[in-house]
Amino acid sequence: MAGIFVLVGHIEGQVGKPSLELLTLARRLGTPIAVCSGSAPEALGQYGAERVHVIESEDIGAHPIGWVQALAELAADTPPDAVLTEATPHGREIAARLAVRLGGGVLTDAVDVQPGPDGPVVTQWAFAAGFTVTARVARGVPIIAVKPNAVVPTPAPVEPAVTRARLVPDEASLRTRVVSRSVRESTGRPGLTEADIVVSGGRGLAGPENFALIENLADALGGAVGASRAAVDAGWYPHTHQVGQTGVAVSPQLYLAVGISGAIQHRAGMQTSKTIVAINKDGEAPIFDLADYGVVGDLFQVVPRLLDEIARRRA
Amino acid sequence: MKIVVCVKYVPDPASQPRFTAGHTVDRENVPGRLSELDEYAVEQALRVVDAAPDTHVTHLTVGPPQAAEALRRALAMGGHAAVHVSDDALAGSDASATALVLAAALRRLTPDLVLCAMASTDGGTALVPAMLAEHLELPQLTFATEVSVDAGTVRVRREAVQATEELAAELPALVSVTDRIGDPRYPSFKGIMAAKKKSLQTWTLADLGVPADQVGAGAARTVVDEITARPPRAAGTAVQDDGEGAWHLAEFLATKKFI
Ligand SMILES: Cc1cc2nc3c(=O)[nH]c(=O)nc-3n(C[C@H](O)[C@H](O)[C@H](O)COP(=O)(O)OP(=O)(O)OC[C@H]3O[C@@H](n4cnc5c(N)ncnc54)[C@H](O)[C@@H]3O)c2cc1C
Numbered sequence: 046m047a048g049i050f051v052l053v054g055h056i057e058g059q060v061g062k063p064s065l066e067l068l069t070l071a072r073r074l075g076t077p078i079a080v081c082s083g084s085a086p087e088a089l090g091q092y093g094a095e096r097v098h099v100i101e102s103e104d105i106g107a108h109p110i111g112w113v114q115a116l117a118e119l120a121a122d123t124p125p126d127a128v129l130t131e132a133t134p135h136g137r138e139i140a141a142r143l144a145v146r147l148g149g150g151v152l153t154d155a156v157d158v159q160p161g162p163d164g165p166v167v168t169q170w171a172f173a174a175g176f177t178v179t180a181r182v183a184r185g186v187p188i189i190a191v192k193p194n195a196v197v198p199t200p201a202p203v204e205p206a207v208t209r210a211r212l213v214p215d216e217a218s219l220r221t222r223v224v225s226r227s228v229r230e231s232t233g234r235p236g237l238t239e240a241d242i243v244v245s246g247g248r249g250l251a252g253p254e255n256f257a258l259i260e261n262l263a264d265a266l267g268g269a270v271g272a273s274r275a276a277v278d279a280g281w282y283p284h285t286h287q288v289g290q291t292g293v294a295v296s297p298q299l300y301l302a303v304g305i306s307g308a309i310q311h312r313a314g315m316q317t318s319k320t321i322v323a324i325n326k327d328g329e330a331p332i333f334d335l336a337d338y339g340v341v342g343d344l345f346q347v348v349p350r351l352l353d354e355i356a357r358r359r360a
Numbered sequence: 361m362k363i364v365v366c367v368k369y370v371p372d373p374a375s376q377p378r379f380t381a382g383h384t385v386d387r388e389n390v391p392g393r394l395s396e397l398d399e400y401a402v403e404q405a406l407r408v409v410d411a412a413p414d415t416h417v418t419h420l421t422v423g424p425p426q427a428a429e430a431l432r433r434a435l436a437m438g439g440h441a442a443v444h445v446s447d448d449a450l451a452g453s454d455a456s457a458t459a460l461v462l463a464a465a466l467r468r469l470t471p472d473l474v475l476c477a478m479a480s481t482d483g484g485t486a487l488v489p490a491m492l493a494e495h496l497e498l499p500q501l502t503f504a505t506e507v508s509v510d511a512g513t514v515r516v517r518r519e520a521v522q523a524t525e526e527l528a529a530e531l532p533a534l535v536s537v538t539d540r541i542g543d544p545r546y547p548s549f550k551g552i553m554a555a556k557k558k559s560l561q562t563w564t565l566a567d568l569g570v571p572a573d574q575v576g577a578g579a580a581r582t583v584v585d586e587i588t589a590r591p592p593r594a595a596g597t598a599v600q601d602d603g604e605g606a607w608h609l610a611e612f613l614a615t616k617k618f619i
């Protein structure tokens with residue numbers, strides 16, 4: 046049966062949920078072959094990786110191009126029927142370069158991948174998620190960058206065959222030097238793209254100190270914190286939390302927009318959320334066109350009361 | 361030093377997108393513009409010129425005849441020359457073919473630094489910069505939030521998902537920038553007038569030695585089988601807060617099992 050390369054990310058053996066989603070999708074298409082660095086985490090076998098290729102290299106993690114070389118070398122050995130990566134900047138870069146190197150075709154931002162008579166059928170959402178697109182790769186190896194939450198990861202335990210290969214980076218891989226890398230401290234909250242619930246704040250928050258309201262609400266719901274570009278540009282919340290076209294695209298079960306107007310560039314990053322709730326004092330704000338539930342009111346009144354109400358119901 | 365900024369002509373995000381019979385984005389029959397995000401790349405090139413006036417900046421686009429508008433807008437912001445690769449055979453090209461053609465044009469322009477935006481505002485795939493770097497065997501420094509060029513070295517700062525990074529590479533190199541890198545300038549009246557006198561060349565595939573059968577719909581590696589407009593989200597319930605708004609919202613969240 047055909048091999049599907051799945052590029053897996055893990056931090057000290059902790060496999061990210063998006064990687065488990067990729068393995069789950071890969072099983073639909075063929076035999077999942079996980080490719081990772083360092084060690085072979087147990088979770089890979091639990092989620093159906095029949096083979097695990099461990100790439101040994103000091104600094105491959107930070108270098109997309111090192112991964113391109115590793116995947117191209119593996120593909121030269123056993124050409125895969127498809128390659129799956131995450132639709133992060135890192136994953137896209139790998140997908141794009143690999144497509145040129147292997148003569149493959151690349152599709153990004155897949156929200157679903159299904160087997161088809163002519164190879165994988167990929168569903169994407171285009172133009173601020175206003176359109177549903179079905180596409181496939183007509184020439185060369187299909188390389189697909191998949192968005193988080195495309196599928197619910199489901200276990201399918203197997204005993205994987207583990208192989209290790211040492212990567213000797215070619216000259217091209219070394220030309221981009223990582224001068225410094227400071228890993229951000231974990232907030233203790235779920236990651237924005239993986240979270241089931243995202244609570245986002247916008248310009249309506251009126252100042253950085255008020256983001257405590259958003260954090261408290263996120264914590265009460267067990268969610269992640271997001272922000273509009275206006276709030277980020279004002280310096281109220283770190284850019285890594287920006288939701289939208291030039292920030293992160295999220296697709297949670299619940300998206301709560303607080304003091305956010307709903308500009309097209311913001312919608313591009315949250316429109317596909319399953320349930321959308323808005324709190325905004327302007328009843329005409331475009332965010333209400335998307336909201337399954339909206340409260341037209343002052344967030345400084347509504348959010349504290351909502352926190353009390355959640356606490357009361359939990360007590 | 362020579363800089364080439366890759367700029368794309370895209371449908372105006374404020375207008376309703378349209379698609380061709382071949383399911384590609386229609387760029388010819390809708391109002392278009394220079395991709396907003398590319399203005400940030402143009403701006404960075406112009407800042408290099410401001411600091412080092414012997415820098416030469418060329419704006420490069422691959423696109424339909426109307427794409428010249430994007431080049432004129434970029435020239436009005438600043439820069440010295442523009443190149444428009446235009447050819448009927450390009451219709452229906454995917455990212456792979458676009459990158460192939462851009463790479464051929466860049467080989468001819470021999471820049472020290474290639475600047476792109478992080479993504480286009482229509483396709484938004486962020487594939488082209490990485491594909492260009494691969495074709496041209498250039499080091500790539502993508503998603504820059506700060507960039508500086510000094511003594512043959514380019515340095516960028518970027519905010520990756522888990523870390524803040526500083527990358528560096530010797531020139532020639534390719535950099536893609538985000539909208540955090542600094543607001544683009546508006547073209548001045550003087551700039552707009554000056555742009556009319558600047559060189560805007562049009563190159564065909566034959567000029568670049570790219571065989572026509574390697575581009576266009578016929579050569580596309582990816583095909584779109586279907587595009588359907590998603591039904592607008594049915595606007596749900598909205599309550600006016602009269603003091604009970606939070607209670608109603610909590611009820612809603614509870615019925616949906618979020619609390
Ligand atoms: C190239 C480009 C890329 C962009 N990318 C992004 C992106 O990735 N993400 C993004 O978010 N934006 C992006 N933008 C910006 C986008 O166009 C909007 O400017 C931005 O989303 C607005 O943020 P906002 O909704 O917080 O602010 P505003 O539009 O100012 O809205 C604030 C809202 O808060 C409400 N409000 C004020 N006070 C209260 C109160 N006390 N209680 C309740 N409600 C209140 C107001 O009624 C208003 O609706 C981009 C723009 C461009 C040009």
Ligand SMILES: Nc1ncnc2c1ncn2[C@@H]1O[C@H](COP(=O)(O)O)[C@@H](O)[C@H]1O
Binds near residue numbers: 398422476478483
């Ligand atoms: N047709 C094109 N002409 C010139 N530059 C392009 C073209 N397509 C993409 N680019 C460049 O690549 C960047 C990312 O585009 P994309 O890969 O389409 O998201 C753009 O911002 C441009 O800098």
